Amino acid sequence: MKGITSSRKSIRHNSNHKDKMIRDYEGKELTKLYDKLRPDYPAEIRDVVLDCLQRNYKQGARKRYMLDVGCGGGKATQLFTNDFEEITGTDISQDQISVARKNLQNRNNVRFQVVDDNRFPVQSNSVDVVLCATALHYMNLDQFLEECDRVLVQGGIVAILYYAPQILRTSKGEIIGDIFSKTSKYHKAVNRFFRNCGMDKAARKHCLNRYESIFDRIANPTKRWETDIRVEHEYTLKEFLRFYATCGGYKKRRYQDSRPDPLCNLRESFCEIFRESGIVCDDNTTLHVTFVYPILIVNKIGGLKNF
Numbered sequence: 001m002k003g004i005t006s007s008r009k010s011i012r013h014n015s016n017h018k019d020k021m022i023r024d025y026e027g028k029e030l031t032k033l034y035d036k037l038r039p040d041y042p043a044e045i046r047d048v049v050l051d052c053l054q055r056n057y058k059q060g061a062r063k064r065y066m067l068d069v070g071c072g073g074g075k076a077t078q079l080f081t082n083d084f085e086e087i088t089g090t091d092i093s094q095d096q097i098s099v100a101r102k103n104l105q106n107r108n109n110v111r112f113q114v115v116d117d118n119r120f121p122v123q124s125n126s127v128d129v130v131l132c133a134t135a136l137h138y139m140n141l142d143q144f145l146e147e148c149d150r151v152l153v154q155g156g157i158v159a160i161l162y163y164a165p166q167i168l169r170t171s172k173g174e175i176i177g178d179i180f181s182k183t184s185k186y187h188k189a190v191n192r193f194f195r196n197c198g199m200d201k202a203a204r205k206h207c208l209n210r211y212e213s214i215f216d217r218i219a220n221p222t223k224r225w226e227t228d229i230r231v232e233h234e235y236t237l238k239e240f241l242r243f244y245a246t247c248g249g250y251k252k253r254r255y256q257d258s259r260p261d262p263l264c265n266l267r268e269s270f271c272e273i274f275r276e277s278g279i280v281c282d283d284n285t286t287l288h289v290t291f292v293y294p295i296l297i298v299n300k301i302g303g304l305k306n307f
């Protein structure tokens, strides 16, 4: 397949790309659960990304090659399979890549590759879109941008996606939590849960401030947020906790640690939040959750470097 180097030696790098890899998404059980319980990305994201690409090219967007970094089971990759001649998804987790290969096995233009460092296994100046969906908070941002700068063609873009179950409402519509509000009990409970699952401070910060801290660190002046996409989901408390059980690190630490199960603590916090609204909750209590999908776009034009 064109656009992929056959040997790592043909890519030149200055910095150490192997310094820290967070391997929280390993294991067949977790990857299966992740695939089942995490929501799919809304189709509108595809339109936004393609529209941004189109605006950079004068004579119709070049849609030859997309790279999905940290692709997991391919939930974001699959939005674009009809749009690009070739797509490569990369991930440090062999189990996630196995799920992705299975999910997209009928797509001849898509390939998946396990990587073991922060380098992108593709040639310089070959990629039209680097996609990174809900994965950048685990990566070294400087190395990610350095690699984007290297592999993108002029006019190409980086599309950084993220999602969070932002607003919690009761079945009567009362708002009882906002994950991005530092004073919200929901924010505090999830922060504690992430910490108990071993997520480091920087990653927690990125996730709990809707990637604003990632946005701030990008020096490229073309960076911008496209309009958020929002999707409502209805869960029982039990189902919503299962969603949180797919967080990287949860399963790993649950079986290794003798500390109380972080998910039990999270459940207790949710019950307390409900109690404050006068609702005695149990596993079947209904929650309305608004997921938000921020889309951060950066153009290759002018370079992407962080400094």
Ligand SMILES: C[S@@+](CC[C@H](N)C(=O)[O-])C[C@H]1O[C@@H](n2cnc3c(N)ncnc32)[C@H](O)[C@@H]1O
Residues within 6 Å of the ligand: 021, 022, 024, 025, 026, 038, 069, 070, 071, 072, 073, 074, 075, 076, 090, 091, 092, 093, 096, 115, 117, 118, 132, 133, 134, 135, 138, 139, 140
């Ligand atoms: C939360 S999952 C998101 C997966 C997928 N993009 C999605 O949206 O469903 C984060 C993924 O990033 C991968 N990952 C973490 N660090 C990585 C790195 N340095 N390079 C490539 N993948 C990485 C993990 O293995 C995991 O599959």
